Amino acid sequence: MKSQGPSTRDRILTAANKLFYYEGIRATSVDAIAEKAGITKKTLYYHFPSKDNLVASYLDTRDQPNLEIFAQWFDACDGTVADKVAAIFTGVGEGARHPKWKGCGFQRTVAELANMPGHPAVQVGARHKKKFEEWLTVKFTEAGIQGPADIARHIVVLMEGTFAILLMHRDPDYADAAAVAARQIVQAEMVR
Incomplete structure (x- = not known):
């Protein structure tokens, strides 16, 4: 058959x-x-x-695979939750070293549609980023970190800045610097 x-x-x-x-x-x-x-x-x-529908569907296809790769990098890292979060940034940096890497597809799409905040793809992008933030909040809660939602938001802001600077400079060393910063942010909350 x-x-x-x-x-x-x-x-x-x-x-x-x-x-x-x-x-x-x-x-x-x-x-x-x-x-x-x-x-x-x-x-x-x-x-x-419509093309708008297709663009939103395109981002939908990227949602779970991207979240799963972040979870894989997190889970594969031995060490504290701070080390695991840093590993996500290291993974992004390794991805950025690939010649076909073009940045975060969600961020690039939303940037192209910045004058259309109600566009369905912008909504898909926002949901994706929120899922990542919520996933981090759960991980920080499980690790006993105080104010897990606030720390998750700090890490998301750092991640978005990392994607932007990597796209601008094409230098993966920025992801390594962000990994250090992420580790420090989370470690500071672990010792309280």
């Missing part, structure tokens, strides 16, 4: 993921996505009623 390949919807999302991430939202046309997916534009619009 012949195995089925990816569905048309999945092929569209795979094409959109590559083009949106590497070329940008505004620079990528629906025609280019349809061509890369090997379908007609009409078929694309059958599955995604």
Whole structure:
């Protein structure tokens, strides 16, 4: 029995993921996505009623994988919760060393849509960042850190700054510096 390949919807999302991430939202046309997916534009619009819907769906496909990689880096690190949080920043730095790394897809998309705060992709991006913050809050609560939600927010702000500076300077050493800062922020709360 012949195995089925990816569905048309999945092929569209795979094409959109590559083009949106590497070329940008505004620079990528629906025609280019349809061509890369090997379908007609009409078929694309059958599955995604608008480009805005497709952009939001693109970010949705990145949500869980990104959160899972942060959790993997955290869980793989031996040591205190401060060391584990630092490991997330180290992992981001290692990712930034790859020649195909183009920054945080959520941050880049929201930046392109900054004049459209109600855009569905902006909402997906905001939810993703909030999930990361909530996950950190749980980890800090489990570690007995006082004010876990505040510390999680500090780390999220540091992470967003790290993504921005890495994209600007293309120097992964900034992620290493952020790892040190993250460790210090969390350690300071552990000794209270």
